[in-house]
Amino acid sequence: MNFVYPLAHALGGVMLLCAFSLLSQRRLAAMISIYQIEAIVLTLAAFWQGFAQHATELYLTGVITLVIKAVIAPIALRRIVQRFAMIRAVETAMPVGLSMILGVGLIGVAVLVVLPTTMNSVTLTREDLAISLSIVLLGLLVMTTRRNALSQVIGFLSTENGLVLAAIGMPGMPFVAELSVALLVLVAFLVVGVFVFRVREHFDTLDLTGIEEIERRGR
């Protein structure tokens, strides 16, 4: 018995835990820290998979993840928080307890959907896939339950971590590094977007409740 399965699952499990605790956090600074931990664990997972699958490409994915997602992105996000003085707790669209119950439901759905359909695949891939689908869905849930642009971005970043986790778990999948770079471009645009769009200038806050303006102004 080797360490490949338990360690890969343990890393995936820690990421799932991070994704889940994003749901319960109401302060942006804490959400960013949790995201940072998630990204660091993803780096470790990429290195571990690279070692287990003897794929040098995955080391590259790991390095990219470490530099951009675990270091640069959190710094940028913290800057935004400081600049716009968003220390206060952010508004949520539904009670935290309810969104956590929904989150548990989503994890259940992910496991029930993935495990029976992947009977023919390697065990490692199956369970990794269930974990990463859960992370993807939890990230989307964070995006829908928050009214604040920055916490929606963090939700998307978590979703994106789940996707990369799935990609590195695929046996011999080509283009993993390229795909993760392409995802990073999207993420970079999102983070820069919050900066550049300066949503705040137009809405006074980063709250997106103002998005209804289009509806009111007669189409």
Place this chain on the structure above:
Amino acid sequence: MSAALLAVLIPLLAAPLLGFFGSPRAGAIAILILNCGVFPLTIAVASSPGDGLLHADGLGIIFGVLTGFVGLSTAISNIAFVRGEAARMSVRRWRVYHAMCLVMIGTTLLGLYADNIGLLWVAVEGATISATLGVSLPRTASALEAAWKYFVLGGVGIALALFGTMLTYLAAQPILGPGLQAMSFAALAGNAAHLDGSLMTLAFVFLLFGYGTKAALVPLHGWLPDAYAEGPVPLTATLSGLMLNVALIALLRFRHLLEANFAASGGAMRPGPFLFSLGLASLFLTAFSLWRRRDARRFFGFSSIEHSGIAVFAFGIGGAAAIFGGLLHMILHTLIKSALFQALTRGAAMRGGAGPDNYGFSHLRGMMTTSKPLGWLLAFCVFALAGLPPSGLFCSEFLIISQTIQLVPVLSLPLGIGLLICAIAIIRQVGPLVFAPAPKGTEAAIAGRGIGFTYLHLILMLVVAFAMPAFLVTALSGIATALQ
């Protein structure tokens, strides 16, 4: 180097140059020159389709030529647009605008020519980013809102599509082995019967919602009317309308994998019900939304949702004839809609520039008094969009309805009612928009050069629908039979 590779690379490599240098006018001329080069290349792809990752099949070639043509005619009308609007945005933003126009054409061609599900995904992602940047360019509060909405919805769609792409790879990997083969459309289609059916079904659900977001299927359509209405029209409505085709073709190809797997009893579910229910939902949402729109861009944005829905419905019905109808519908709709948006921008420019409310129907009313050639052009375009004969869309819709009656008769009644409501909603705009008395103080103006090229769209539309050249019939029916 194959023509396909060149056609993709030229716009993508030129984009950074245009992004940093040049005046708005120089940018518009550069785009025109580049498109003059890309359009012949898209035709040359037929004889040099490339190999490996970028290998254009028949479907890619036909829609590539269409993309090249619309790109060229948009570049022509873009010159007038830039001349009229130059003062509205800073030089730096115009540069970004022109760079994004090129990225949009390059990524659309990449998405059409790619024989790799990963590359297809990258193309769609690049197009999403460039369209979002384009929508945000006017920097008004509502444009930023629209861009943010587009980004969030498009980002979620892209994330789901990537997950579906990975699941497809996982389903193919035991048969085709690890590596590039398991991501090639050609190899996947050849071995569709042996793929893991249940995994393919799961993958298809993710791909349907992922690429369905890009194809603006209800309930994932929310970004489209806002993006069309808030961004600079040639980029966010005409060029990004080409991206709908890429998403629809992606859905068609994945549908084929699932259908072939089901036919060989490989354990997959039938994709038809997923597709035609989303298609009908799009049709009906539009049928009721069209009546309440006051902004022309939003109105015609909703009509794009309708036509996307009709194409997906046709793919859902299945069978060679219905797929032929769906593909024909996509070609005709692209021709008409791009001509329509070109006419609209010109009309709005002649009524005092494309300000925030300058595309309101009340503002654009009575185009005939402003300019006769433009008025007739607008009348023809809007009428053609309604799908009543002698519009080309009548042909494709007739084909789709007759196939529905034959294959899934239950759906023919809702389809017919939806089409009828949409047609009435569109046709009732022709009168006020073109022939009604114009708002007070409107003066006659000259439509300017380049309008003839927009008429060419409509002539082509009639030729394709009623006198389709034999080689195109052979090619399209071959594709439809292969993908049924």
